[in-house]
Amino acid sequence: MMLSRVAERIYWTGRYLERVANTARLISIYETLLFDLPKTVELSWYNLIIINDLQETFGERYSVRSERNVVKFLLGDDDNSSSLINSLKAARENVRTTRDVVPEEAWEMICELTIYVQDNLEQGINRRSRHEFLEDVIKGCLQINGLLFSTMPHVASWEFFQIGYNLERADMTVRYLEAGLTGILELADDDYAVNSQQVIWGSVLRSLNATQYYLRTTRSPVKGHEVMPYLLNDPAFPKSIAYCIKSIVKSCHCLPRSEPLIEHMGKIEKKLNVKMDFVNPGDELLNFLNQLQILITSSHFVVSDIWFPSD
Amino acid sequence: MSPDLNKPIAWNDYALGDFYDELISSPGHARKPAKKLFSYLKSLNSEDISSRINAAELAIREMGISFTVYTDEGNIDRAWPFDIIPRVIDKKQWDKTDAGLKQRLQALNMFIDDLYNDQKIIKDGIIPEYVLKQSSNYRKECEGMSPPFGVWANICGTDLVRDSDGDFYVLEDNLRVPSGVSYMLENRSIMKRVLPEVFEKVDIAPVGDYPSRLFEMLTSLSPRKIKKPVIVVLTPGIFNSAYFEHAFLAQKMGAELVEGSDLVVQDDDCLYMKTITGLERVDVMYRRIDDLFLDPEVFNKDSVLGVPGLMRAWKAGNLALANAPGAGVADDKVVYAYVPAIIKYYLDEDPLISNVETFLCYEEKQRQHVLANLDKLVIKPANESGGYGMLIGPHSTQKERDKFAQLIKANPRNYIAQPTLSLSTAPTFIGRHNNPEPRHLDLRPFVLQGKSSYVTTGGLTRVAMVKGSLVVNSSQGGGSKDTWIVDTSTEGKS
Numbered sequence: 001m002m003l004s005r006v007a008e009r010i011y012w013t014g015r016y017l018e019r020v021a022n023t024a025r026l027i028s029i030y031e032t033l034l035f036d037l038p039k040t041v042e043l044s045w046y047n048l049i050i051i052n053d054l055q056e057t058f059g060e061r062y063s064v065r066s067e068r069n070v071v072k073f074l075l076g077d078d079d080n081s082s083s084l085i086n087s088l089k090a091a092r093e094n095v096r097t098t099r100d101v102v103p104e105e106a107w108e109m110i111c112e113l114t115i116y117v118q119d120n121l122e123q124g125i126n127r128r129s130r131h132e133f134l135e136d137v138i139k140g141c142l143q144i145n146g147l148l149f150s151t152m153p154h155v156a157s158w159e160f161f162q163i164g165y166n167l168e169r170a171d172m173t174v175r176y177l178e179a180g181l182t183g184i185l186e187l188a189d190d191d192y193a194v195n196s197q198q199v200i201w202g203s204v205l206r207s208l209n210a211t212q213y214y215l216r217t218t219r220s221p222v223k224g225h226e227v228m229p230y231l232l233n234d235p236a237f238p239k240s241i242a243y244c245i246k247s248i249v250k251s252c253h254c255l256p257r258s259e260p261l262i263e264h265m266g267k268i269e270k271k272l273n274v275k276m277d278f279v280n281p282g283d284e285l286l287n288f289l290n291q292l293q294i295l296i297t298s299s300h301f302v303v304s305d306i307w308f309p310s311d
Numbered sequence: 312m313s314p315d316l317n318k319p320i321a322w323n324d325y326a327l328g329d330f331y332d333e334l335i336s337s338p339g340h341a342r343k344p345a346k347k348l349f350s351y352l353k354s355l356n357s358e359d360i361s362s363r364i365n366a367a368e369l370a371i372r373e374m375g376i377s378f379t380v381y382t383d384e385g386n387i388d389r390a391w392p393f394d395i396i397p398r399v400i401d402k403k404q405w406d407k408t409d410a411g412l413k414q415r416l417q418a419l420n421m422f423i424d425d426l427y428n429d430q431k432i433i434k435d436g437i438i439p440e441y442v443l444k445q446s447s448n449y450r451k452e453c454e455g456m457s458p459p460f461g462v463w464a465n466i467c468g469t470d471l472v473r474d475s476d477g478d479f480y481v482l483e484d485n486l487r488v489p490s491g492v493s494y495m496l497e498n499r500s501i502m503k504r505v506l507p508e509v510f511e512k513v514d515i516a517p518v519g520d521y522p523s524r525l526f527e528m529l530t531s532l533s534p535r536k537i538k539k540p541v542i543v544v545l546t547p548g549i550f551n552s553a554y555f556e557h558a559f560l561a562q563k564m565g566a567e568l569v570e571g572s573d574l575v576v577q578d579d580d581c582l583y584m585k586t587i588t589g590l591e592r593v594d595v596m597y598r599r600i601d602d603l604f605l606d607p608e609v610f611n612k613d614s615v616l617g618v619p620g621l622m623r624a625w626k627a628g629n630l631a632l633a634n635a636p637g638a639g640v641a642d643d644k645v646v647y648a649y650v651p652a653i654i655k656y657y658l659d660e661d662p663l664i665s666n667v668e669t670f671l672c673y674e675e676k677q678r679q680h681v682l683a684n685l686d687k688l689v690i691k692p693a694n695e696s697g698g699y700g701m702l703i704g705p706h707s708t709q710k711e712r713d714k715f716a717q718l719i720k721a722n723p724r725n726y727i728a729q730p731t732l733s734l735s736t737a738p739t740f741i742g743r744h745n746n747p748e749p750r751h752l753d754l755r756p757f758v759l760q761g762k763s764s765y766v767t768t769g770g771l772t773r774v775a776m777v778k779g780s781l782v783v784n785s786s787q788g789g790g791s792k793d794t795w796i797v798d799t800s801t802e803g804k805s
Contacts (some may be wrong), residue, residue: 001541002587003573096375097549100561100568111375156587256588306588309572 002156006101008093008308010157013102014164016091021141022172023084026051026207031127033203043183045070048055051179052082076121081280083136085121088114103151104263106144113140143237159251162308167249167299170244173231174293180204181286184224197241201227208239224279228285233272241292242272248299256305263304270294322349325738325747328423331477333398333737333750345399346798351506352396360745361393363486366595367395367505376497378785379552384797391494392790394739396773398752401797402516406767408479409661412756413764414654416467419484420642420760421657421680422461426640427453432502437656441673442645445724447694448487450602452609453621453637459532460762463638467758468492468599471664471770473735480667480732484650484752486634486642488599492521492554492757494791495771496563502793509591516768516796519564521757522563525597527760529564532631533594540594543564543584545574547600547616552786557599566597576620580627595631602636644727645671653729667713668730672723681728682719685712688728690719705731734781737792753783754794769794 004151006165030048037043046065049058057080062069073170077083092110100108117124117137124133145165152158187193202222205211208230211222217234234240249265252258271292276285323339334345341349355363368390376391378454425432426449432438462781468489499518503510526542533540544566546557561568573584574593575607583590598605604614606621624630640646646653648669655663670677681688690702702715719726736749756770772792773783783789 001567001591003567003569004585004587005573007587093549096558097554100559100566104562107375108373112373224605272557309585 002045002101002160003206004307006098007156008304009098010101010160011303011308012166013091013094014037014161014166017141017144018165018172019087020084020091021138022168023087024134024137024141025084025209026117027071027074027209028131028174031130031198032206033058033132036199036203037196039192040109040192041187041196044284044288047179047183048074049204051175054082056081057081065259067127068151072125075124084161088117101133101157103147105147105151109140109144113137114145116140130256135152146217147260154254154256157256162251163248163303166247167296167303168242169239170241170296171293173244174191174289174296176207177228177231178286178293180291181281182230182287184281184284185283197224197226198222206233210237210239213237217280224281228278228281241296245269245272255307260306261299264295264299268292268299271295317356317358320353320360320481320745320747324746326749327698328736329475330348330733330747330749330751331473331475331735333400333473333752334396335736342399342401344401344795344799348397348399348509351509352423352493353513356747358738361506362491362653364740364745365451367393367501370427370501374497374500374709375555376494376501377552377555379496379550380786386552388402391497392499392785393777394499394750394774394790394792395640396501396738396740396747397502397793398737398754398796399797400769400797402478403800406620406665408756410768411479411768412469412758414658414660414663414761415469415484415650416464416758416764417758418654418657419467419486419650420462420464421642422646424461424639425657426456427456427463427637429688433462435656436687437652440650441650442643443640443723446640446643447725448602448635448639448643448647450637453635454637456637458635459631460760462760464641465478465601467760467762468755469758471756472732473754474669475735476732477735478665479754480665481647481650482732483783484642484647485755487601487639488634489755489757490553490556491755491771491773492600492767493559494770495755495757495767496521496559497790497796498729498771498793499622499631501791510623513795514796514798514801518768518794521767522560522764524565524759525560527596528629528765529566529597529633531635531761533629535594535629535719537594539714541584541592542595542597543569543574545569545571545596545598545600547571547604551599551600560597569593571614571616571618574618574621576624576696579629580620581629582621582624584620591689593630595633602639603634605632615755634669642694644669644691645673645724647728658786661799667732670728672719672726672728678719678723681726682716684728687731688787689731691724692730693725693727693753703731732781734775735770737772737774739776739790739792741776741778748778750790751781752784752792768796 013297048070049055058073061079075084092114095102095107095110118131123129175280180200184197187196201224205214214230217232218226231240233242235242237243245265245268249266252262278289325335330591334341336342371390372789374406377388380387380389433440464486468485469480472478472482531737544557544561546554548570548646558568569584571650574582576582582593584593600616603610603616606612609622648671651666654660670681672678672681686704688704692700702711732749736751739750740746740750751772752772754770754772757767759765772794774790774792775783776788777789
């Protein structure tokens with residue numbers, strides 16, 4: 001038995017928790033990426049704003065696109081609804097309002113994490129202590145995921161949590177691929193290009209914790225034409241889009257009235273199976289990723305139409 | 312380390328007032344049930360105390376124990392205010408109080424059932440008719456109903472105070488939607504984290520079975536006699552000041568926490584909730600919203616908190632509501648004055664717990680007495696809760712007294728007066744130097760009645776944190792303490 005409203009809140013808990021972890025990971029990886037790129041490459045912190053489609057809100061708050069402003073905006077800005085602190089507060093609010101369904105300890109853990117982030121936000125904004133702060137946030141999220149995974153009965157509430165975080169993941173993965181490809185296409189055709197490509201794809205992999213398993217699975221060095229298909233279609237890697245979609249379909253089979261969502265996931269799978277030229281990437285591929293992203297984003301409305309309260 | 316912190320706490324300097332102190336009987340000496348606690352507290356220096364206080368504050372933040380305060384700037388979530396020195400009551404005294412609370416609620420329920428049916432108590436001239444005629448919480452819509460076991464108020468939070476004679480008195484019967492029980496339970500969990508050593512030494516009665524007792528009681532009300540009736544807790548919503556408690560109780564009972572928009576009454580006069588599979592029937596509702604918001608078809612037309620048709624479902628006998636609509640008729644300070652008579656009338660017993668002396672402004676003679684003594688009395692509106700709309704005579708200005716004189720004359724039925732009480736005190740750590748100072752407190756035990764009755768072991772102790780103040784409400788700066796019922800009969804002579 002599961003209230004529609006509770007289903008919605010649990011779904012958002014999954015999405016927001018995943019968003020918190022992703023934001024933390026993205027910032028911590030980006031730093032190392034910038035260190036490794038040759039100075040000729042014009043990649044800036046502002047790209048993080050672009051990846052997350054936040055240009056407008058950022059523009060309203062800051063005029064200077066500096067590292068400090070970008071990080072501050074992404075971590076602790078009250079006006080940025082998807083800043084780390086706001087995502088975490090939203091996750092906490094969703095847990096607070098579903099306490100009858102989530103494990104008791106989840107509430108305490110998310111309170112602890114929120115307190116930690118509120119008390120130490122400045123550490124995250126300061127470069128010297130940033131890494132440690134972000135690592136702690138990621139660990140906090142993993143801890144909560146682990147708690148839910150090991151204690152929550154795998155009934156409807158669990159499936160909604162899964163659908164939430166798998167959608168968020170798929171969404172992130174396709175955004176990172178788009179960002180990576182945009183960076184590659186903007187590279188000047190010079191001696192540094194090959195090296196820069198490797199640096200960029202390498203950081204996309206790292207942003208998704210994918211490097212190690214990419215290497216083991218593809219037995220290939222970091223090359224765009226291997227990285228992209230891996231992150232799109234690998235059947236076993238938890239952050240590949242194909243895997244996220246497969247997981248959502250699996251959840252659908254445990255839930256009532258799920259046919260429209262299964263159908264929608266079918267569309268995404270079909271898109272993933274389109275043969276693309278990854279060796280000589282160009283605008284066509286970028287366009288493909290863009291369409292894929294639109295399909296993934298619109299999944300939310302399908303979920304909402306089926307299960308969530310209409311008012 | 313500053314030398315200050317190593318200093319023992321100056322317990323001998325604890326300033327006992329002219330009040331009954333819950334822990335300390337005379338300077339440096341504890342009452343019998345608090346002896347072991349006291350000797351433990353004496354072994355702690357200022358630094359130990361600080362670290363215990365900090366641990367309690369951290370536990371409260373991490374456990375997310377909060378309450379919401381409504382302000383002009385919006386709602387603020389505040390951490391639950393808590394003092395680490397428990398309030399201790401001897402089990403022998405508590406057993407008597409326990410029986411008295413059950414007796415009182417039984418009589419009140421018989422009274423409510425009578426009011427909505429035969430009104431014998433009025434016909435027999437025990438209660439004057441005006442009390443009912445001018446009652447703001449009497450619901451005509453409930454006439455002729457008789458809920459399961461004839462019980463209307465299944466959950467009651469009675470406010471007790473201890474006067475300087477050391478006896479408990481009932482200050483208020485809260486029969487509508489009393490809150491605080493979750494804080495009673497959380498206070499105990501905090502205490503176990505903060506002073507685990509004492510629990511090994513003292514025989515403290517556990518408090519944890521309240522949610523399962525509540526669940527059993529609610530189950531017994533189900534109109535469908537099925538093994539697992541569907542039980543829900545109705546909350547006004549996630550921004551309500553008591554939302555923490557609603558969620559807490561739903562979780563501890565394994566019941567669904569619902570909002571009005573989750574529910575619908577269909578043409579079959581049954582209540583359903585909207586789930587991901589469709590509609591599911593509800594058998595019992597523990598409602599945490601006031602009568603007037605329950606059903607826009609019957610009461611407040613603009614209410615979006617309730618469910619249209621809820622009263623139809625209840626009257627058709629397809630849904631149990633706890634507390635039943637209309638139960639608040641007995642939650643009236645004029646009725647309160649008659650409770651000893653009510654107990655006598657229905658049970659033919661003398662009340663085991665006394666009332667506080669009460670003057671009814673509706674009665675000519677008593678009103679004259681009240682108006683002549685406004686500066687000495689506490690004036691209370693008959694149907695408010697939360698400590699609002701009161702005049703505390705000795706602390707009032709002439710202007711305030713004039714205002715209340717007007718109010719009383721304009722609507723005498725709506726006011727009662729009581730002497731100011733000498734509320735008992737207990738040592739409470741105040742300020743940065745951790746000096747224990749006496750602070751006034753009350754006690755809210757929770758009483759359940761269905762087929763049988765149950766009283767929490769102890770209850771929620773609320774403390775007025777401001778020196779000399781008698782206002783214990785958390786919305787107005789009150790704090791709280793864990794409440795220990797200690798059995799001294801099992802202890803050896805020590």
